[in-house]
């Protein structure tokens with residue numbers, strides 16, 4: 867059986883205290899910035915369908931001068947291979963932990 871690497875984001879729910887702080891410190895951008903990225907992508911996907919790229923996420927990264935390679939690999943490592951997957955795989959876990967704003 868192939869070994870499926872557990873996505874880091876899946877552990878988020880269980881983290882608290884120092885472990886949660888370590889997770890936040892290891893993020894490729896600030897917690898509030900990633901929340902904004904998720905909101906941005908969600909809004910964009912209301913208007914147009916996902917074309918199976920990270921186009922919208924990338925636009926947010928560019929506009930906010932974020933660390934493009936690091937943030938993109940963080941998204942894909944956590945199942946966010948394209949904008950709709952970011953919303954499907956990352957946003958629910960993220961928002962359950964950090965809230966909606």
Ligand SMILES: [Zn+2]
Pocket residue numbers: 916917918919948949950951
């Ligand atoms: Zn997609």
